[in-house]
Amino acid sequence: MLSKKTKYGIKALAFLAKQPDKNPVQTSEIASNENISSKFLESILLDLRKSGFLGSKKGKGGGYYLIKKPEEILMTSVIRVLEGPIAMVPCVSLNYYEKCIDCPDEDTCSVHKLMIQVRDSTLNVLGNNTLADLS
Amino acid sequence: MLSKKTKYGIKALAFLAKQPDKNPVQTSEIASNENISSKFLESILLDLRKSGFLGSKKGKGGGYYLIKKPEEILMTSVIRVLEGPIAMVPCVSLNYYEKCIDCPDEDTCSVHKLMIQVRDSTLNVLGNNTLADLS
DNA sequence: TGCATAACCTATTAATCCTATAGGTTAATA
DNA sequence: TATTAACCTATAGGATTAATAGGTTATGCA
Numbered sequence: 478m479l480s481k482k483t484k485y486g487i488k489a490l491a492f493l494a495k496q497p498d499k500n501p502v503q504t505s506e507i508a509s510n511e512n513i514s515s516k517f518l519e520s521i522l523l524d525l526r527k528s529g530f531l532g533s534k535k536g537k538g539g540g541y542y543l544i545k546k547p548e549e550i551l552m553t554s555v556i557r558v559l560e561g562p563i564a565m566v567p568c569v570s571l572n573y574y575e576k577c578i579d580c581p582d583e584d585t586c587s588v589h590k591l592m593i594q595v596r597d598s599t600l601n602v603l604g605n606n607t608l609a610d611l612s
Numbered sequence: 613m614l615s616k617k618t619k620y621g622i623k624a625l626a627f628l629a630k631q632p633d634k635n636p637v638q639t640s641e642i643a644s645n646e647n648i649s650s651k652f653l654e655s656i657l658l659d660l661r662k663s664g665f666l667g668s669k670k671g672k673g674g675g676y677y678l679i680k681k682p683e684e685i686l687m688t689s690v691i692r693v694l695e696g697p698i699a700m701v702p703c704v705s706l707n708y709y710e711k712c713i714d715c716p717d718e719d720t721c722s723v724h725k726l727m728i729q730v731r732d733s734t735l736n737v738l739g740n741n742t743l744a745d746l747s
Numbered sequence: 748t749g750c751a752t753a754a755c756c757t758a759t760t761a762a763t764c765c766t767a768t769a770g771g772t773t774a775a776t777a
Numbered sequence: 778t779a780t781t782a783a784c785c786t787a788t789a790g791g792a793t794t795a796a797t798a799g800g801t802t803a804t805g806c807a
Contacts, residue, residue: 481767485714487723511714512716514767517767519782520785523784526783533782535783535784536774537776539776539782540782587623588619602726603726606726611722611726615793616795639754652795658755661755668754669754669804670803673804674803674804
């Protein structure tokens with residue numbers, strides 16, 4: 478299951494992506510349009526800025542804006558930043574790999590092989606969608 | 613991410629699937645072979661019995677055994693019973709649907725459409741794998 | 748009949764993670 | 778100089794997960 482954080486983050490990015498111009502949009506405006514707690518969204522947007530998706534401007538007329546074009550932002554990278562691993566088990570994660578304690582040999586693990594298939598099919602979908610495809 | 617419960621449950625089912633005969637296997641034997649806490653596994657196997665995957669026999673020589681043939685057990689149904697929804701958001705779940713509070717219209721929701729794609733690709737993988745495919 | 752065995756069941760804990768809020772600081776604008 | 782809105786840290790409350798404890802019931806066997 479996607480966390481609320483990820484879901485809200487995607488919605489916020491999509492909201493910014495459909496803006497007619499590149500003017501900064503305030504947290505409160507995104508929050509009210511997408512029915513998100515403004516304070517919670519604040520921390521999410523801050524994350525997205527720190528990870529290079531958003532730029533920001535302080536003070537009156539300030540807000541957040543997309544740094545790259547929507548069609549250049551892959552959903553794989555968005556989800557990895559907001560949610561973490563895309564894989565369903567750490568031992569098949571490409572970006573967040575962790576060995577299983579209970580699993581002596583990954584090659585013979587029944588779960589492992591199945592979860593690689595799931596991971597690859599999910600990566601295929603998310604890697605073929607950008608922010609521009611969400612609207 | 614898959615819960616430990618689901619992961620252990622799949623491993624246990626796969627362990628039973630590769631037994632040469634249909635004799636009951638004790639919880640403790642599965643637990644030690646798969647490096648799972650015996651007590652924790654106990655509750656998982658109980659779940660799997662109640663949901664119709666396993667039969668059980670009490671007393672000496674007792675244990676758990678598969679009711680159906682491994683090739684008849686779809687991984688979709690296994691995961692739905694152990695983990696719950698396969699979808700990443702409740703609003704695209706086929707078996708555990710729930711409306712989003714923050715989302716006035718699913719058809720125009722940016723997350724919705726993407727998550728339907730992810731769901732379908734995952735269903736495709738899990739629906740084409742049975743317990744027999746795991747070994 | 749009675750003992751050993753292993754499933755069955757309920758409750759509870761400890762730990763972790765998620766969601767959200769509070770309250771203040773900094774920088775930009777007018 | 779006042780207002781605005783991003784920035785930052787801490788924390789609370791809740792939910793969920795992983796695991797343990799401790800007992801009950803049913804079966805097989807001597």
